[in-house]
Amino acid sequence: xxxxxxxxxxxxxxxxxxxxxxxxxxxxxxxxxxxxxxxxxxxxxxxxxxxxxxxxxxxxxxxxxxxxxxxxxxxxxxxxxxxxxxxxxxxxxxxxxxxxxxxxxxxxxxxxxxxxxxxxxxxxxxxxxxxxxxxxxxxxxxxxxxxxxxxxxxxxxxxxxxxxxxxxxxxxxxx
Amino acid sequence: xxxxxxxxxxxxxxxxxxxxxxxxxxxxxxxxxxxxxxxxxxxxxxxxxxxxxxxxxxxxxxxxxxxxxxxxxxxxxxxxxxxxxxxxxxxxxxxxxxxxxxxxxxxxxxxxxxxxxxxxxxxxxxxxxxxxxxxxxxxxxxxxxxxxxxxxxxxxxxxxxxxxxxxxxxxxxxxxxxxxxxxxxx
Numbered sequence: 001x002x003x004x005x006x007x008x009x010x011x012x013x014x015x016x017x018x019x020x021x022x023x024x025x026x027x028x029x030x031x032x033x034x035x036x037x038x039x040x041x042x043x044x045x046x047x048x049x050x051x052x053x054x055x056x057x058x059x060x061x062x063x064x065x066x067x068x069x070x071x072x073x074x075x076x077x078x079x080x081x082x083x084x085x086x087x088x089x090x091x092x093x094x095x096x097x098x099x100x101x102x103x104x105x106x107x108x109x110x111x112x113x114x115x116x117x118x119x120x121x122x123x124x125x126x127x128x129x130x131x132x133x134x135x136x137x138x139x140x141x142x143x144x145x146x147x148x149x150x151x152x153x154x155x156x157x158x159x160x161x162x163x164x165x166x167x168x169x170x171x172x173x174x175x
Numbered sequence: 176x177x178x179x180x181x182x183x184x185x186x187x188x189x190x191x192x193x194x195x196x197x198x199x200x201x202x203x204x205x206x207x208x209x210x211x212x213x214x215x216x217x218x219x220x221x222x223x224x225x226x227x228x229x230x231x232x233x234x235x236x237x238x239x240x241x242x243x244x245x246x247x248x249x250x251x252x253x254x255x256x257x258x259x260x261x262x263x264x265x266x267x268x269x270x271x272x273x274x275x276x277x278x279x280x281x282x283x284x285x286x287x288x289x290x291x292x293x294x295x296x297x298x299x300x301x302x303x304x305x306x307x308x309x310x311x312x313x314x315x316x317x318x319x320x321x322x323x324x325x326x327x328x329x330x331x332x333x334x335x336x337x338x339x340x341x342x343x344x345x346x347x348x349x350x351x352x353x354x355x356x357x358x359x360x361x
Binding site for chain 1: 263265317319
């Protein structure tokens with residue numbers, strides 16, 4: 001278990017260290033590491049976890065790390081995963097907060113974002129691509145996808161409401 | 176007047192516990208609490224912090240909390256703020272995770288999650304569309320497509336792709352800067 005904990009800490013440390021662009025841009029990293037490399041969750045469990053991370057308060061990535069860590073080794077696992085995730089960024093923030101002016105003028109920081117901003121788009125669609133097959137079970141899921149997308153983008157319903165509508169629809173369709 | 180560590184902790188705890196919709200949704204609440212309500216941070220300073228936290232890797236809400244904590248009370252402040260903003264998620268998720276898998280084989284739960292998974296794909300897709308709209312120029316679309324193809328089609332590891340795109344961005348920036356200076360001299 002000690003080795004698993006160490007490997008989990010390092011995994012989340014790695015994700016946190018390169019996770020530019022917030023929760024959604026982190027998803028392909030989470031998915032590749034958690035589902036493909038380590039097999040800590042399968043793709044369906046991964047989607048269920050994301051749903052839970054969405055409907056509960058707090059940052060999605062913290063929620064996800066806590067959930068995965070807890071599945072592996074209860075409270076200690078949750079603590080190890082969450083600490084790993086924030087470890088590198090927190091050190092960077094505390095170093096930079098005392099040198100804010102220098103960082104703002106840094107050409108390196110400005111430059112890499114020319115590449116990273118479009119990368120977020122590609123990263124997010126890559127995770128849509130890989131999870132979509134798992135969410136698709138029959139024609140009803142395709143119809144539900146279109147309806148929910150219209151409600152979210154056209155009618156601007158809150159994401160939590162979208163998940164609740166999907167939950168009720170799932171119950172009605174599949175029970 | 177210096178803010179107490181306890182107030183720092185409870186302010187972030189409160190925001191962490193009651194903000195739905197991820198880290199970005201917390202930012203206006205941080206602003207209300209620390210800029211408008213307690214006036215510990217000036218408006219301009221807050222916007223600087225936002226820009227810096229967005230250009231660092233990690234969890235934006237935690238980065239923000241640690242930044243504000245460090246600015247106001249140093250290392251202890253960072254600790255109080257960071258733990259404050261994370262603790263509610265941590266506890267709530269553990270409670271849910273502990274109970275979830277006892278019911279996961281129940282047919283109603285299976286049916287509900289079948290629907291919910293579709294909603295998650297919709298939310299991720301929609302976030303992608305939102306980011307895409309901010310990059311609607313040839314270079315942006317090309318780099319986004321490159322990222323997608325490398326990860327989804329060629330199965331290149333995202334770690335590697337993020338590094339590659341960062342380097343590409345930096346090179347584009349350097350080349351652009353050299354060109355501007357060349358124009359200045361002409």
